[in-house]
Amino acid sequence: MSQREEIIGRIREALRLVAQSPGHRDAPDKNRPIGASPRDWLPSVPSDSESQIEAFARCSADLKTRFIQVNSLAEASAQVNKIGRAEGWNLVASHRAPILEEALSNIGLPVLYIENTNADPERADVGITGCDALVAQTGSILLTARSAGGRALSVLPPHHLVIARESQVIADLPAAFELLREIYGDNFPSFMTLITGPSRTGDIERIVVLGAHGPKTLTVILVKNH
Amino acid sequence: MVRIFEKLGHNVAFDQALVCCGQPAFNSGCWREAREVATHVVQRLQTTDVVVVPSGSCGAMIRVFYSELFKNEPELEAAASVAKKTFELSEFLVDQLGVTSLGSRFPAKVTFHDGCHGFRELHVKQQPRQLLEQVKDLTLIEMEDQTSCCGFGGTFAVKFPMISTAMGEGKCASALGTEADFLVSNDSSCLMHLQGLLSRKKEKLKTIHLADVLASF
Amino acid sequence: MPSIFAKQFKERSTKLSADLQHRFWIQKSLKGYEKNREEKRNRFQNWEAARQSAAETKWEAVNHLDQYLIEFTDKIGARGTKLFWASTAREAREYILNLAQEKNARTIIKSKTMTSEEIHLNEALAGAGYEVIESDLGEFIVQLRREVPYHLVFPAMHLTRGEISHLFHEKLGSAETDSPEELTMIVRRKMRAQYCKADIGISGANFAIAETGMISITENEGNARLTTALPKVHVALLGIEKVLPKLNDLALFLPMLATAGAGQQITAYNSFIGGPRQSDEVDGPEEFHIVLLDNRRTELLADPEQRDALHCIRCGACLNVCPIFRNVGGQSYGTTYQGPIGSVITPHLRGLQDWKHLSSASSLCGACTEVCPVKIDLHHHLLHNRRNAAALESGRWERRAFRVFAFLVNRQALFSGVTMICRFFQSFHRLISGTKADPLRAWTATREVPMIAPQSFREYWKSRQK
Numbered sequence: 078m079s080q081r082e083e084i085i086g087r088i089r090e091a092l093r094l095v096a097q098s099p100g101h102r103d104a105p106d107k108n109r110p111i112g113a114s115p116r117d118w119l120p121s122v123p124s125d126s127e128s129q130i131e132a133f134a135r136c137s138a139d140l141k142t143r144f145i146q147v148n149s150l151a152e153a154s155a156q157v158n159k160i161g162r163a164e165g166w167n168l169v170a171s172h173r174a175p176i177l178e179e180a181l182s183n184i185g186l187p188v189l190y191i192e193n194t195n196a197d198p199e200r201a202d203v204g205i206t207g208c209d210a211l212v213a214q215t216g217s218i219l220l221t222a223r224s225a226g227g228r229a230l231s232v233l234p235p236h237h238l239v240i241a242r243e244s245q246v247i248a249d250l251p252a253a254f255e256l257l258r259e260i261y262g263d264n265f266p267s268f269m270t271l272i273t274g275p276s277r278t279g280d281i282e283r284i285v286v287l288g289a290h291g292p293k294t295l296t297v298i299l300v301k302n303h
Numbered sequence: 304m305v306r307i308f309e310k311l312g313h314n315v316a317f318d319q320a321l322v323c324c325g326q327p328a329f330n331s332g333c334w335r336e337a338r339e340v341a342t343h344v345v346q347r348l349q350t351t352d353v354v355v356v357p358s359g360s361c362g363a364m365i366r367v368f369y370s371e372l373f374k375n376e377p378e379l380e381a382a383a384s385v386a387k388k389t390f391e392l393s394e395f396l397v398d399q400l401g402v403t404s405l406g407s408r409f410p411a412k413v414t415f416h417d418g419c420h421g422f423r424e425l426h427v428k429q430q431p432r433q434l435l436e437q438v439k440d441l442t443l444i445e446m447e448d449q450t451s452c453c454g455f456g457g458t459f460a461v462k463f464p465m466i467s468t469a470m471g472e473g474k475c476a477s478a479l480g481t482e483a484d485f486l487v488s489n490d491s492s493c494l495m496h497l498q499g500l501l502s503r504k505k506e507k508l509k510t511i512h513l514a515d516v517l518a519s520f
Numbered sequence: 521m522p523s524i525f526a527k528q529f530k531e532r533s534t535k536l537s538a539d540l541q542h543r544f545w546i547q548k549s550l551k552g553y554e555k556n557r558e559e560k561r562n563r564f565q566n567w568e569a570a571r572q573s574a575a576e577t578k579w580e581a582v583n584h585l586d587q588y589l590i591e592f593t594d595k596i597g598a599r600g601t602k603l604f605w606a607s608t609a610r611e612a613r614e615y616i617l618n619l620a621q622e623k624n625a626r627t628i629i630k631s632k633t634m635t636s637e638e639i640h641l642n643e644a645l646a647g648a649g650y651e652v653i654e655s656d657l658g659e660f661i662v663q664l665r666r667e668v669p670y671h672l673v674f675p676a677m678h679l680t681r682g683e684i685s686h687l688f689h690e691k692l693g694s695a696e697t698d699s700p701e702e703l704t705m706i707v708r709r710k711m712r713a714q715y716c717k718a719d720i721g722i723s724g725a726n727f728a729i730a731e732t733g734m735i736s737i738t739e740n741e742g743n744a745r746l747t748t749a750l751p752k753v754h755v756a757l758l759g760i761e762k763v764l765p766k767l768n769d770l771a772l773f774l775p776m777l778a779t780a781g782a783g784q785q786i787t788a789y790n791s792f793i794g795g796p797r798q799s800d801e802v803d804g805p806e807e808f809h810i811v812l813l814d815n816r817r818t819e820l821l822a823d824p825e826q827r828d829a830l831h832c833i834r835c836g837a838c839l840n841v842c843p844i845f846r847n848v849g850g851q852s853y854g855t856t857y858q859g860p861i862g863s864v865i866t867p868h869l870r871g872l873q874d875w876k877h878l879s880s881a882s883s884l885c886g887a888c889t890e891v892c893p894v895k896i897d898l899h900h901h902l903l904h905n906r907r908n909a910a911a912l913e914s915g916r917w918e919r920r921a922f923r924v925f926a927f928l929v930n931r932q933a934l935f936s937g938v939t940m941i942c943r944f945f946q947s948f949h950r951l952i953s954g955t956k957a958d959p960l961r962a963w964t965a966t967r968e969v970p971m972i973a974p975q976s977f978r979e980y981w982k983s984r985q986k
Binding site: 222292 | 573582584585603656661674681684701705749767798803
């Protein structure tokens with residue numbers, strides 16, 4: 078018998094006895110009405126785009142994500158340059174995606190494309206990526222190995238900068254998982270992630286320090302009406 | 304308690320044969336021995352209308368844990384019927400009798416400790432406060448960490464005395480922080496433990512049972 | 521005869537509960553957490569309903585564990601993941617050791633996984649000559665100090681920045697500093713090189729999604745992302761109970777884990793890994809291995825009364841609210857899983873006889889059960905463990921004592937007699953109270969004994985009847 082069969086066998090044997098249903102000790106009013114969905118008790122989110130963007134902006138402020146709203150790709154490009162000059166970038170790492178083309182072609186700095194062989198984003202000052210969605214409820218960025226240039230690009234450089242479209246703003250976490258299925262069907266990338274704020278740790282005296290291992294700075298540039 | 308109920312015009316009975324609900328044995332895992340005690344209790348209380356207990360932990364034992372103790376035992380039904388009619392003092396006065404004012408007077412600053420069994424097993428929280436609110440000249444000051452455990456825990460207090468003491472010291476500190484004259488609770492075991500610590504430290508804060516406060520008329 | 525573990529626990533817990541500095545430090549830490557947790561909990565439209573939903577989802581997963589495990593492994597295996605089913609800790613360790621040997625590994629980097637602590641993986645790897653580095657800041661710190669983690673989620677919460685600075689100065693040669701930020705940067709810089717040079721990255725997983733065949737890893741630092749992105753080989757070690765049925769379940773579990781565990785709405789990184797690097801992907805490990813661990817979980821599964829303990833999502837909320845944990849600290853427990861959940865499951869995973877004492881070291885206040893996001897009946901399980909332990913041979917003395925107790929309390933005349941005798945002796949007791957001769961020393965060392973009332977209630981009642 079294989080090890081899998083052994084373990085499954087033990088599980089099946091164990092499950093022959095039935096366990097009590099959850100919350101059996103609680104008063105019935107502590108239990109949710111049947112047929113309700115997680116959206117009924119997760120934090121509420123407004124349904125219109127403008128309010129969702131506001132919610133994302135509020136979360137970003139709490140998380141110390143720099144959130145910039147622009148009206149065109151050209152403006153986005155200008156913002157990227159501005160930040161790059163202020164931070165003194167020497168090398169930019171990125172990936173090939175239509176939304177990034179304009180900003181990258183105007184950046185005036187060497188760009189390391191992750192698709193190139195032996196590309197090592199470790200030396201870059203910033204990783205510029207696209208994404209799959211911005212989640213208003215939590216201020217999160219949803220991205221995958223396919224939409225954001227692999228696994229390392231968005232986490233290795235000390236600054237992660239995302240350019241997103243207004244149409245990518247979605248309401249909440251349930252919507253995020255639904256979207257993944259819409260975009261990828263059954264053929265998921267091997268890596269997908271929800272990024273919420275810069276990297277942080279509270280391990281020293283529970284004091285929050287940014288940039289523990291992942292990026293210390295996270296910037297999201299939202300191109301409106303796009 | 305007797306004075307309270309007689310003031311309200313009720314017929315109070317006390318059965319001398321009843322000494323203990325069996326919780327010490329139950330909490331130590333000696334359920335067979337606990338059942339010996341609990342069976343005696345259940346039998347003696349079969350014909351009473353209502354049972355009122357001035358203790359959250361004994362109340363919880365009868366109302367919540369007897370059904371577990373007697374699971375798959377012949378006495379289960381009898382135990383369940385007793386459980387249904389057993390109440391802790393403050394929940395009985397407020398929820399069952401609809402009484403919050405007893406005409407009591409207790410001129411002092413007090414703070415209230417929620418005993419864990421009463422609070423978490425019987426969900427008693429508002430009732431003692433509603434009663435205290437109606438006591439003339441009494442000021443209730445809530446302490447920080449109202450619902451954190453005093454550290455008594457039955458045999459826990461002597462099996463792990465240092466942990467029990469540390470927890471109690473934390474609770475005493477919260478109580479002393481209110482600068483109240485009295486520390487009130489609806490559970491004598493909590494009060495005994497906290498008074499023990501307060502007396503050892505020669506603190507002026509005195510513990511007193513809710514029933515004694517309410518019966519001051 | 522108490523087990524050696526019981527003796528150690530008694531010693532350590534007695535020492536630490538009396539340590540006022542430790543008490544003050546830990547309570548200060550946890551106050552901050554409580555404030556944040558309250559705030560995030562209040563953002564939920566209905567936290568209690570969320571708990572019930574999470575409890576039901578985990579009930580479904582665990583009570584159909586065979587079905588969901590098969591679905592999970594089939595789906596994740598179809599994308600090139602290598603699967604290993606380990607019945608015991610030893611099998612899991614051996615698999616990983618063999619893999620390291622096969623790959624001629626030299627350096628192994630790890631992200632936080634309590635499961636690896638459970639199987640004592642680090643010692644085995646270090647013993648076989650591999651360099652093992654913990655990348656999580658808290659784990660890195662306790663690894664340097666050669667200590668066990670203080671807390672499931674916050675391994676180094678017992679240390680001050682001064683102690684950490686001194687540690688780094690000694691072991692890493694860095695300059696002393698009292699800035700948490702600088703201390704963090706010291707570790708960040710050190711880790712950079714390690715991620716790139718490590719041959720194998722070992723991670724845990726918070727959840728295993730059956731529907732889509734993925735593991736989900738929750739973190740704040742980004743070290744798990746790096747550990748699972750850069751090395752050529754990634755091994756994920758997880759208990760079989762980590763399964764969740766559907767991808768959408770994460771929409772509920774990720775915020776609940778973050779809220780209950782860390783007082784955050786959601787953590788910085790929640791990553792879903794479904795296989796090794798795919799052909800159209802630019803980076804990622806070439807090989808992805810999953811080691812599924814039983815290690816007596818199936819025994820706990822076979823106990824329908826306590827099966828819900830397997831619903832645990834390892835958030836650490838029960839530790840945070842437990843008054844015992846707050847006073848004795850996580851290292852006193854002497855075993856991988858601390859606090860209430862640890863006290864509940866350790867007898868099942870490591871033996872009741874040796875570990876029953878943890879279930880007795882509780883006042884049964886119920887704060888743990890109240891806070892658990894998946895509604896595990898924690899404090900009642902402590903009672904169940906006590907009942908099971910009392911039935912052991914070693915419980916016979918206590919059973920006998922309670923038989924005497926039962927005899928006494930069921931006969932009120934006897935009980936009244938005993939009361940009178942105690943009343944008589946209590947004045948003598950005052951003389952020896954608190955001293956070594958005092959049989960009540962466990963109480964009187966720190967507390968006064970109440971005087972027995974001059975007239976007991978039953979005496980009063982009797983006099984009324986006349």
